[in-house]
Amino acid sequence: MSEKSAYVVCRIAETSYAIDAADVQQLEMVDTVTRVPGSEEALDGVVYLRGQVVPVLSLRRRLGLERIAYDYSSRLVIVKVEQRVVALAVDSASEFSLFGPGAWQPPPEALKGLSYLSGVITLQDRMILVLDVRRLLESDSQHRGDE
Amino acid sequence: MEFLEDFTEEADELLQNINQQLLGLSEAATSSARQPIFQELLRAYHTLKGLAGMMAVEPAVEICHRSETLLNAARKGQLESDGRLVDLLLEGSRLLARLVHALPERTALTEVSTHLKRLQGWTQPTPEPPVATSGGSLLEIPELVGRHLQSEDWHRLEQGIRDGMTVGLAYFSPSPEQAAQGVNVNLAREVLLATGDLIRAVPLIEGSSVRFAFVMLHKTPDPPESLAGLEWLRLNEQPATPAQDPGEEPESWADHQRSSPISNTVRVEVGRLDDIMRLVGDLVVSRWRLQNALEESGVNERQGAPIRDSAMRIERQLRDLRQAVTRARMVPLSEVFGRMPLAVRDLARSSNCQVRLVMEGEDTQVDKVLVERLLDPLLHLVRNALAHGLESPQEREQAGKEPVGRLRLAAVPQGDSIRIEVEDDGRGLDLEAIGRSAGGRVPADAEQALEILCRPGFSTRLQAAKDAGRGVGMDVVRKAVAEMGGHLGLESHPGQGCKFWMRLPLTLTIVDSFLISLAGERYAVARDAVTEVMEVLADQIHHHPGGELLNWRGGALPLLRLRKLLGTSGPVAEPASPHALVYASGEHRVALVVDRVVGLREVVVRPMADPLLSRPWLGGATELGDGSMALILDLGQLVRHGVKT
Numbered sequence: 125m126s127e128k129s130a131y132v133v134c135r136i137a138e139t140s141y142a143i144d145a146a147d148v149q150q151l152e153m154v155d156t157v158t159r160v161p162g163s164e165e166a167l168d169g170v171v172y173l174r175g176q177v178v179p180v181l182s183l184r185r186r187l188g189l190e191r192i193a194y195d196y197s198s199r200l201v202i203v204k205v206e207q208r209v210v211a212l213a214v215d216s217a218s219e220f221s222l223f224g225p226g227a228w229q230p231p232p233e234a235l236k237g238l239s240y241l242s243g244v245i246t247l248q249d250r251m252i253l254v255l256d257v258r259r260l261l262e263s264d265s266q267h268r269g270d271e
Numbered sequence: 272m273e274f275l276e277d278f279t280e281e282a283d284e285l286l287q288n289i290n291q292q293l294l295g296l297s298e299a300a301t302s303s304a305r306q307p308i309f310q311e312l313l314r315a316y317h318t319l320k321g322l323a324g325m326m327a328v329e330p331a332v333e334i335c336h337r338s339e340t341l342l343n344a345a346r347k348g349q350l351e352s353d354g355r356l357v358d359l360l361l362e363g364s365r366l367l368a369r370l371v372h373a374l375p376e377r378t379a380l381t382e383v384s385t386h387l388k389r390l391q392g393w394t395q396p397t398p399e400p401p402v403a404t405s406g407g408s409l410l411e412i413p414e415l416v417g418r419h420l421q422s423e424d425w426h427r428l429e430q431g432i433r434d435g436m437t438v439g440l441a442y443f444s445p446s447p448e449q450a451a452q453g454v455n456v457n458l459a460r461e462v463l464l465a466t467g468d469l470i471r472a473v474p475l476i477e478g479s480s481v482r483f484a485f486v487m488l489h490k491t492p493d494p495p496e497s498l499a500g501l502e503w504l505r506l507n508e509q510p511a512t513p514a515q516d517p518g519e520e521p522e523s524w525a526d527h528q529r530s531s532p533i534s535n536t537v538r539v540e541v542g543r544l545d546d547i548m549r550l551v552g553d554l555v556v557s558r559w560r561l562q563n564a565l566e567e568s569g570v571n572e573r574q575g576a577p578i579r580d581s582a583m584r585i586e587r588q589l590r591d592l593r594q595a596v597t598r599a600r601m602v603p604l605s606e607v608f609g610r611m612p613l614a615v616r617d618l619a620r621s622s623n624c625q626v627r628l629v630m631e632g633e634d635t636q637v638d639k640v641l642v643e644r645l646l647d648p649l650l651h652l653v654r655n656a657l658a659h660g661l662e663s664p665q666e667r668e669q670a671g672k673e674p675v676g677r678l679r680l681a682a683v684p685q686g687d688s689i690r691i692e693v694e695d696d697g698r699g700l701d702l703e704a705i706g707r708s709a710g711g712r713v714p715a716d717a718e719q720a721l722e723i724l725c726r727p728g729f730s731t732r733l734q735a736a737k738d739a740g741r742g743v744g745m746d747v748v749r750k751a752v753a754e755m756g757g758h759l760g761l762e763s764h765p766g767q768g769c770k771f772w773m774r775l776p777l778t779l780t781i782v783d784s785f786l787i788s789l790a791g792e793r794y795a796v797a798r799d800a801v802t803e804v805m806e807v808l809a810d811q812i813h814h815h816p817g818g819e820l821l822n823w824r825g826g827a828l829p830l831l832r833l834r835k836l837l838g839t840s841g842p843v844a845e846p847a848s849p850h851a852l853v854y855a856s857g858e859h860r861v862a863l864v865v866d867r868v869v870g871l872r873e874v875v876v877r878p879m880a881d882p883l884l885s886r887p888w889l890g891g892a893t894e895l896g897d898g899s900m901a902l903i904l905d906l907g908q909l910v911r912h913g914v915k916t
Contacts, residue, residue, distance in 0.1 A: 158892070158900040159792060160884065161837035167883055170902075172894045179883040208881055261883075 128224050131245075133252060134201060134217035137189050140252040142245055143201060143212075145220050147257045152200040154213065168213055173202065180211045186240075186260060203257050210261055228254070277538060278326050282371040285319045287606075289364050290613045297357040302348070309346040313339055319367070321413035330383040331370045334363050337390035350393075359389060361613070412440060416484045419473040424486070427470055431488040439467065439487040442502045444480070449500050456483055459501050463487055541639050544600050551593050552875035556894055558585055559872075593873070601636035604682050604691075607646050608633040611680060614650060618657040625664050625675045626657060632682035637689060641755060641775060645691070648751040651744060652693040652771050653678070660697035660769050670766065672696070685774070688757075688799050694770040700763040718859065721761040725749040753887065758856065758907055784874045784893075785852065786901060787865040789833055790841030793901040794865075795874050795893055796852060800906045802860075803853040804868050821851070821862045828853070832864045836909055854906045861910050876903060887912065 130145035157169040157180050166185040170177050180200060184191050192215070199217040203210055223245050231241045235253075242256035292312045299305045320335035338360055344350040366386055373380070412420070420428075428438055443459040463469060467489035475482045562582055565575065608630050619626045637645075656678055661667075664674035679694040705720050706713035714720040724745040752759045757775035776782065776799065784795040785804070811822040812830060819830040834845065843866065851862045874893040879885075888908040892900050 156899045158902065159839075160886075160889070160902065161839050162886070170879070170884065170892060170900060172877070172892070172900050177877045177879045177884070177892045177900070179879075179881050181883065210881065210883065 128222040129228075130220045130222055131252075131254070132201060132217060132219070133221050134183075134199065134212075134214040136183055136187065136215050140250065141183075141214075142221070142223075142252045142254045143203065143257055144254075147203045147205055149202040149204050149209070151217055151219075152202060152211070154194045154198045154200055157194075157213075171200065171211055173209075173211070176209060178202065178209050178211050180213050181261075183212045183214050203261075205257050205261055208261065212257075212260075275326075276540075278322060279371055280538075282319060282322055283368070285315050285322070286364055286368050286371070287609055289315045289319070290361065291609055293357050293360050293364070294612050294616070296352060297354055305352060306346070309342055312342055313346070316342070318413070321415065323370075328370055330380065330387075331367055333387055334367055334370075334383070334390070337387060338363055341390060341393055356393070359393065362386065363390065412438075412486065415475060416440065416473050416486065420471055420486065424470050427468075428486070428488065431468075436467070437489040437491070439485075439489050440504045441485040441487060442504075443483045443485070444500050444502075445483075446500060454500060459483070460485070462501065466491070539599070541600070544596065544639075547596050548593075548600070551589065551596055554589055555593070555873055555875055558582065558589060559895065561585075590873075597638070598636075600638050600640070602639050602642055603633065604635045604637055604642065604645075605633040606642050607649060608680055608682070610646065611649070611653060614653060615657065615678060618654055622658050622661075623663050624657060624661045626661060626678050627675050629677060629679045630681070631679070632684070633680075635682040635684055635689060637682075637775070644751065644755055645773075645775070648748045648773065649680075649691065649693070651748050653680070655745075656693060656695040656697065656769070656771075660695040660699075662698055666698075688774050688776050690772050690774050692770055692772045694768060696768040699765040699767055699769050700761075701765070702763075717761045717763045718856075720763070721745075721759065724761075725759070753905075753908070760856070782874055782876055782903075783871065784903065785871055786869040786874075786895075787833075787850070787852075788843075788867045788869050789837070789865050790839040790845075791843040792839065792841060793869065793895065793899070794833075795901045795903045796906055797890070797903070798871060800854055801852045802855045805851055805853070805862075806848050807851045807862070807864060808848050823853075823862065828860055828862045830862045830864060831910065833909075834864070834866075836863075836913055852906070854910060856907055856910075863906065863910070874901070874903065 131142035132145055132148045132151070133140055133142050135141070152171075152173065155171065157171055159169040160167060160179075166182050168180040168182045168191075170179055172178075182191055194213070197216040199214055200211040201214055201217055203212060227245045227247060229244050229246060231238070231244055231253075235241055235244075240256050240259040241253055242259075243254040245252040245254060289312060292308050292315065296305060296308045296312070299308060316335045316339045320332050320339070323331035323335060341350065341356065341360070345352040345356060350356070363386055366380065366382060369380060370383070432438060441459075441463055443456055445454075445456055449455070460469065460472065463485050467487050470486040470488060473484045473486070475484055565578055565582060568575075570578070611630070612628055615626060615628045661676035661678070662670070662672075667674050667676065677696045679692065681692040681694070683690045683692065700717065700720055702720055703713050705723055709723045709726070711723075714723060725748075726746060749759045752773050752775070755775050757773055760772045760774065761770070762772075763769040776797075783798040785798055785801060787794050787796060807821065807830075813820045813822065813827070819832075820827040821830040830851070834840065845866055849864050849866055850868045851864045852868070854861050854863055876891045877893060878891050879889055888905050890903040890905045892902050894900050
């Protein structure tokens with residue numbers, strides 16, 4: 125069998141999402157998020173992490189869902205993509221999971237419109253949507269530029 | 272590659288010096304005024320030649336060498352030192368700069384050979400001066416080596432030359448392979464000693480390797496026995512003739528040495544100073560954390576006193592440390608002002624105006640990073656002043672002005688900030704033309720005009736804008752100034768001239784700031800931007816359809832509410848008599864209502880670089896020591912544009 129790939133699996137509103145572990149720096153509990161006034165909907169604010177000011181992007185808002193208050197299970201998935209460090213706020217996140225190549229499939233026809241989905245991982249009892257972090261951040265900055 | 276950077280930097284400094292001296296030379300009226308300039312130039316070219324030699328940039332070595340030859344002849348009056356000579360050498364200096372910067376790629380420049388021919392041709396009318404005068408040959412000792420020589424060494428060398436001996440310079444580069452065969456520095460020394468006297472051996476540390484330079488006096492000009500790793504140079508080929516008239520050549524190398532004092536400076540990459548500054552910043556935050564912990568610990572007054580004393584002392588020491596590091600980063604503004612005379616000279620020629628450049632305050636010390644970033648906007652303003660501000664000599668005479676225009680560059684320190692002014696006595700701004708070219712109303716004052724000038728692409732769209740007096744790429748200038756945490760301003764008097772100014776912070780990393788609270792969140796505002804802090808009572812506020820006004824010192828001040836500007840509405844209600852900050856920009860004053868001014872403290876500016884966070888009114892953020900952060904607000908941007916980008 126060929127190699128398995130590592131993902132960080134997180135949950136948002138009862139749905140599981142997977143983020144390529146290569147893009148993830150660490151997982152953090154949510155401490156103090158400082159609000160940035162006048163920002164677009166999906167930005168929760170900023171956190172201070174190891175000498176750096178990091179924007180917190182609400183994955184809920186980014187995926188078009190209602191924002192909910194942070195709680196003890198909320199996590200920040202710190203991703204690093206092309207020199208950018210961004211914290212993705214999720215409802216909860218587990219540690220790394222490994223999936224074999226056989227589990228991965230391209231996104232189904234019905235979800236083709238969602239550019240930030242790069243595929244689907246199907247296990248016996250459940251389905252995990254694989255997020256393309258680059259597209260997630262990219263379209264967000266494009267979105268800003270359109271304003 | 273670090274070595275390469277050092278080289279480029281040092282070469283740039285030398286070239287800048289050369290340019291300055293050349294301009295000085297064209298202005299010096301008497302022969303005696305020219306002598307020290309010649310001497311400085313010869314030394315600069317020589318050092319540069321040595322550097323270029325080390326980096327094996329042959330064309331640069333050649334240009335330096337021939338320029339030296341010309342200067343030597345000019346110094347002795349064998350050659351006219353007129354404007355043509357200066358132009359020729361300036362052209363060479365530009366070529367040298369290109370060669371230096373092309374070093375990583377080692378680009379071949381076709382202009383070099385043309386230039387070398389011109390340099391060569393220049394000397395032909397007068398015979399080539401003998402190189403081997405006493406001053407000349409000792410000048411051949413590279414600065415790197417020369418700075419290690421004691422005055423008695425120089426005396427011995429001088430004496431040796433008088434006695435007809437040959438000055439030799441040998442380099443020995445040890446290597447492990449040679450050492451295995453018994454070839455080491457001691458053997459090199461023996462080989463050399465067999466041919467003459469060793470004046471001094473100088474170890475030269477170059478990156479991680481070491482090289483030895485031997486300054487020798489040889490009785491015969493024959494090369495020493497060859498040895499692997501040994502490189503031998505003869506500095507004066509012919510036996511030197513004693514100086515004809517000691518009065519005529521006062522600049523023996525004893526003088527020479529006196530005028531180049533042994534350097535006490537260490538080159539440090541700015542990045543390392545940044546690292547230290549970051550550590551100091553972390554310490555400032557740690558101290559705040561300590562202070563907070565102390566206050567929350569419930570230790571009683573008596574028990575806490577010694578701890579509190581220590582905390583206070585640490586605060587003072589940190590301030591001193593911060594100032595020391597800040598000072599280490601400071602360089603004189605002349606690093607950037609010094610480049611202007613050359614630029615002005617070139618620009619004046621191409622824009623058909625005559626200009627006298629006046630510079631003030633170039634000794635002011637500012638952060639190195641600031642100096643680097645200042646160059647482009649300053650050049651831009653100078654270029655605009657010459658291209659659009661100053662009139663032609665004929666026009667000026669018709670207007671009853673001196674035909675030669677005046678361009679003034681000034682640096683005026685103002686507490687924590689510095690004001691850089693670029694002022695000309697040209698035609699001033701044509702407000703009507705600016706208004707017309709922007710397709711709108713005529714701006715009421717210079718500040719409004721500046722707003723129009725700074726619109727992206729304003730000037731490139733319409734020719735009229737160029738005729739309006741100013742404004743090529745002003746948006747770029749303003750952006751650069753804003754990125755340095757500064758402000759751009761403008762004063763104009765039609766017919767009399769125009770003054771652009773930039774107000775810049777002296778340092779960029781730690782800023783004295785007011786900490787304010789607003790709807791339960793905290794923000795920081797640079798102290799520099801605030802002229803006054805006050806409490807606002809309800810009966811001082813007058814409502815009118817256009818907004819609110821504050822009764823202030825018998826006058827009225829426009830009142831803006833930061834809560835409204837930022838669109839914040841937290842759980843905390845606005846206090847009954849909130850605080851306000853008075854923000855002033857030029858003549859323009861605004862009172863900004865905040866909930867409370869919590870305190871004044873040093874904050875460490877953390878940049879917010881992510882595109883998600885790029886907003887002109889956000890100057891970064893700072894951590895407060897309790898894990899939370901405060902956003903740093905740029906009041907100028909907020910007042911002018913609000914939060915919408």
